[in-house]
Amino acid sequence: MNSATCSRTYARASCTELDFKREAGNLRRLGDSLRDFEQIVIPEPIEDFTTSRVLTMDYIAGKKITSVGPLRLLELGWPVVSRRTFSRLI
Numbered sequence: 001m002n003s004a005t006c007s008r009t010y011a012r013a014s015c016t017e018l019d020f021k022r023e024a025g026n027l028r029r030l031g032d033s034l035r036d037f038e039q040i041v042i043p044e045p046i047e048d049f050t051t052s053r054v055l056t057m058d059y060i061a062g063k064k065i066t067s068v069g070p071l072r073l074l075e076l077g078w079p080v081v082s083r084r085t086f087s088r089l090i
Contacts, residue, residue, distance in 0.1 A: 020055035039081050
């Protein structure tokens with residue numbers, strides 16, 4: 001692949017990734033896929049305030065999974081939840 005082809009491919013992929021209307025749809029599909037998991041909350045996009053350049057979502061109070069220590073994750077059963085979630089998304 002030459003540099004011009006590589007640049008065009010990157011530009012197309014970047015524009016697709018940066019289309020927040022499209023990302024709002026992906027967010028809704030992810031929420032639908034994980035609806036059965038009570039431990040996982042996916043924010044809903046707010047359609048009236050979402051454009052191709054701005055993604056607006058519900059605010060969800062809570063802790064990020066990355067801020068919870070490994071022992072607490074074990075207590076909460078996250079290894080099982082993560083395996084079930086991953087298998088649902090594949």
